[in-house]
Amino acid sequence: MSTERVSRFPVVELADMPEDLRERVGTIAEKSGFVPNVFRALAHRPAELRAFLDYHDALMERSDGLSKAERELVVVASSGANHCTYCIVAHGAILRVRSKDPQLADRVSSNPWQVRLDPRQRAIVDLSLALTHDSAKFSDADMAAAREAGLTEDEIWDIGNITAFFAMSNRIAHLTELAPNAEFYSMGR
Amino acid sequence: MSTERVSRFPVVELADMPEDLRERVGTIAEKSGFVPNVFRALAHRPAELRAFLDYHDALMERSDGLSKAERELVVVASSGANHCTYCIVAHGAILRVRSKDPQLADRVSSNPWQVRLDPRQRAIVDLSLALTHDSAKFSDADMAAAREAGLTEDEIWDIGNITAFFAMSNRIAHLTELAPNAEFYSMGR
Amino acid sequence: MSTERVSRFPVVELADMPEDLRERVGTIAEKSGFVPNVFRALAHRPAELRAFLDYHDALMERSDGLSKAERELVVVASSGANHCTYCIVAHGAILRVRSKDPQLADRVSSNPWQVRLDPRQRAIVDLSLALTHDSAKFSDADMAAAREAGLTEDEIWDIGNITAFFAMSNRIAHLTELAPNAEFYSMGR
Amino acid sequence: MSTERVSRFPVVELADMPEDLRERVGTIAEKSGFVPNVFRALAHRPAELRAFLDYHDALMERSDGLSKAERELVVVASSGANHCTYCIVAHGAILRVRSKDPQLADRVSSNPWQVRLDPRQRAIVDLSLALTHDSAKFSDADMAAAREAGLTEDEIWDIGNITAFFAMSNRIAHLTELAPNAEFYSMGR
Amino acid sequence: MSTERVSRFPVVELADMPEDLRERVGTIAEKSGFVPNVFRALAHRPAELRAFLDYHDALMERSDGLSKAERELVVVASSGANHCTYCIVAHGAILRVRSKDPQLADRVSSNPWQVRLDPRQRAIVDLSLALTHDSAKFSDADMAAAREAGLTEDEIWDIGNITAFFAMSNRIAHLTELAPNAEFYSMGR
């Protein structure tokens, strides 16, 4: 376990979490080999961590429509535009794993506007960026562009709501100055 | 029930929601006298609505620290900065009710930067605005200003996380073009 | 009369205004039932108040082209984009009265970019927004879009000049921290 | 008279203006040696031109407080920040004449934030810039800085209201694509 | 030689420069009649001045493709957008000389977005502005617009690289607070 500060607020170690969270986070930790710091930081407020996990899974674990890699693409693009270190490093790692492409995450997070993607991926990222900043200007034209690229209504909902969920996560990470686990930096390279 | 379009995506009426949501949203509807449109829109995805309600309640219904009116102040200030019609109109109504001040919501939502507030309220709004836009620049100086104004660590957590939660909500409202219920416009005036 | 501070600078009550202004502002006050605070604040400089009234009337009281409600739509849209509390609250009230629509003002002021309007109204608001921020980029394309929507040259002039006049008014309100009269908040709801 | 287009809208030559405007603009033309294009463009709407002239004179011809050169400094700084060609070229010329400094106008208009000025001038320009962009954030701190630099309440009013008046003028110039008279470019160099 | 401060850092007079630079800058000084201040300021670091001169000449003295006046148009447009006093004043003078148009430089530097230009000049300026701010969003659409306006691949390279070189120069001028030589202000008027 890193001795570096993980959060501006108190963190809770796995062993000290309420039983349901210990089990749930424990399962993730077993798969990853470590407890992602976001869970140690959010466990400061168990009810919030439970809702966070439920919301995350509802959006990120759906089996139809967007692939898992495409969902991570949304996360990395909008977190890159928001300059969120934790989400770029942690979800960049997951995107490397899911896309089996060791370069894609760094390209997308460093410049989601210019990164060369196939037309479907480009439409996914454009829709996400339209909601990341200045979302009050989101318009029928953004919807039309997504549909023309072949995205279904359910895929558009997912892209938009994943972007919204990470607009929240990015701000939690900025508030807490959340430090990524050392393991994420090299995973999937 | 308004015949106006509520969302860009299909909505689900109370009677058609899964039983747990029908009960939960029904309780809110009984208190308000109508079903807030955000629930009709999010019920398109029951698992997401459940997580949304849990997260909302975890942050907005806590009994210690910030008062209910102060929590709504955070919502209205950051939603005003984000130009989110649904959240301004709906939570503006709740802020009028909770603060018993018929002008505060319009003042805060129209100009959260300049509205004259007492020092504690100003510190609450400043912290929220520091995370609403350009949250990557959130800094120790923002934390120090909040503490100097007497806000506790738990209150700072709440302000930051409510702001983050509504960064999500505002984007969902912009994606869905969520229409406020007619009732909210005049409530508490 | 509210005991709240109306302006950062000294205000002049109706009875203390020079005769011509007392008469002119008095007529408005009789119709409204109160003296709008902008006049009490600007009467600090009678010559400026006279020019303000003349300019306002030349732009807002013209009988051809744009309707009165459309002129107020321009005011509320650009003042919303500028986050001007006084103009949003006061002209929001007038827009409710003129449009006989109790929701339109809150929708337009909270999000002039996304509010759903008919095509003529949308073209009016788009032209106004093109001059509200970054007006140095106003271009032939903005003119062409307005003309394609059927706006005449005189209507374009009016929309542009009303926007310009309220770019001034908004800044005067921000400088003076002008407080809206309590009456405006509920008028026309 | 230049054959170049002066405005996107019809212009009125001096001889064709209503008598009062012909006289008033004629007096200015005699002093300058030419009819400034802003008057030819605004005479398209005589009532608006009358109010414009009255407002301009009320703010720019006051004899106490700010000097004439200081009033032009406000105009050139805020018009520079707004990228308004007409106001930069025309009022730059007047500032050269009034300040007897052939470089000041180009320095201020090209970079009002960094131009080296004496402390009183710097405070004047800072106050103006605080209202030029993002005026919703104008605050007690801006007022305090102006007062600490020795500016009186009346001088602060003038700086703020001149800035507001040229926020309007700059937008009129951008709407009409107003061309500066050739004479202004070299005047006072 | 002006007694005004030229730079925030020590400057080197022509006579004190290393021999190669004395000769090279001397040739320029002979042609202009004075030593442009940028060379006195950069001579603080002879190796950097050498590279600066080499880079400048490689981009600005090429004989094919863009004309000399068109190269200066790029400089003045992007320096205007960057609010760089030194580059606007010095290269504005050169643009007046090269274009034989006494107004063009002031028009372009004050508002490069709206200045009326012929279609080739407009395409040149648009390409430059696309790289001046927010260059991460530079896209295939910007390339396509340039090509449609008839610009060759080599001309596009030149416009982009001149813009990039002056993105550097503007920042050096802002760091050093570089003062333009008095002679530039009136040259070519």
Added chain:
Amino acid sequence: MSTERVSRFPVVELADMPEDLRERVGTIAEKSGFVPNVFRALAHRPAELRAFLDYHDALMERSDGLSKAERELVVVASSGANHCTYCIVAHGAILRVRSKDPQLADRVSSNPWQVRLDPRQRAIVDLSLALTHDSAKFSDADMAAAREAGLTEDEIWDIGNITAFFAMSNRIAHLTELAPNAEFYSMGR
């Protein structure tokens, strides 16, 4: 050698470069084990590549003042703020090597504003960021903050001029859509 497109413009392989460049770039390639793509892209214009190399070395290879790692810190911070994929990936690799810290580059490039650094490093990054965007507002206060942190005049010059040089490089990379070599992504991790 990657078959992926390296630049929007023709590239020149090492073997086809003019002799002096072949030697100079060859030396770098031997050390790295590959030819960094920026040289293949810029060799399209040998005179520009020569000046680029000279300028780069003059700023990055100086032996006094800033350490090599600190110079790379400036590059990665400003390139991160500019969303320049090539410079983030390539100089991120060099920073990992020079700082012997496998995490620093990802932290700095993803969020140069919030990354926790020691006071000297923070002052270096702050000065660089003050010149990266909105450099027209660079002020005496920025200079004073740097000096208070103990940076010498020569170090300030270096930080500012490295930032300026990479403002250029970032724009060249955006224009050419420069692709980082595959080797850079994993170097030094």
